[in-house]
Amino acid sequence: MKFFKLVLSLMLSTGILLGCGSADLDNNEGQTEQSEVQGLQVELVISQENGEEILAQEELEIEEGLTLMEVMQENFEVEEEDGFISAINGIQAEDGEPYAWLYTINGEHATVGAADYEIENGDVIEFDFQSWE
Structure with a gap:
């Protein structure tokens, strides 16, 4: 049971980290597009x-x-x-x-x-x- 909780915690942590990383990537893409729009x-x-x-x-x-x-x-x-x-x-x-x-x-x-x-x-x-x- 302890092993199951550890695996579940590890999976949740990994999912949260990946989600945050992709949000930062999307934010950087928005900044690049905005700078390209500037003339x-x-x-x-x-x-x-x-x-x-x-x-x-x-x-x-x-x-x-x-x-x-x-x-x-x-x-x-x-x-x-x-x-x-x-x-x-x-x-x-x-x-x-x-x-x-x-x-x-x-x-x-x-x-x-x-x-x-x-x-x-x-x-x-x-x-x-x-x-x-």
């Missing part, structure tokens, strides 16, 4: 004439893997031609006018169009409507 942080600045007039300044949390074009289209009224932004919120060059939307990423001039740039965490992206002459 990338990006700051967008829209200006004119080399930053003299700030038209918009937004700090956004976005999904990983989005291009700059996708983020701009989700947050502003944008027109594009061949992957390059030609108008933001109705501001665009008139025929023959030497103006364009140029952008920098973290202070460096962009080397690709907005449709080809995949946003990275912490990027500061500045679009400026300026003369290219």
Whole structure:
């Protein structure tokens, strides 16, 4: 009888420990999923004439893997031609006018169009409507 109680106690203890261990595992999975849901942080600045007039300044949390074009289209009224932004919120060059939307990423001039740039965490992206002459 004593042996039976010992085996029963051992089985109950093992069951409780296994149950607690799986609860912790589930909790850790929830934390991992929550951190995956958190997006990338990006700051967008829209200006004119080399930053003299700030038209918009937004700090956004976005999904990983989005291009700059996708983020701009989700947050502003944008027109594009061949992957390059030609108008933001109705501001665009008139025929023959030497103006364009140029952008920098973290202070460096962009080397690709907005449709080809995949946003990275912490990027500061500045679009400026300026003369290219």
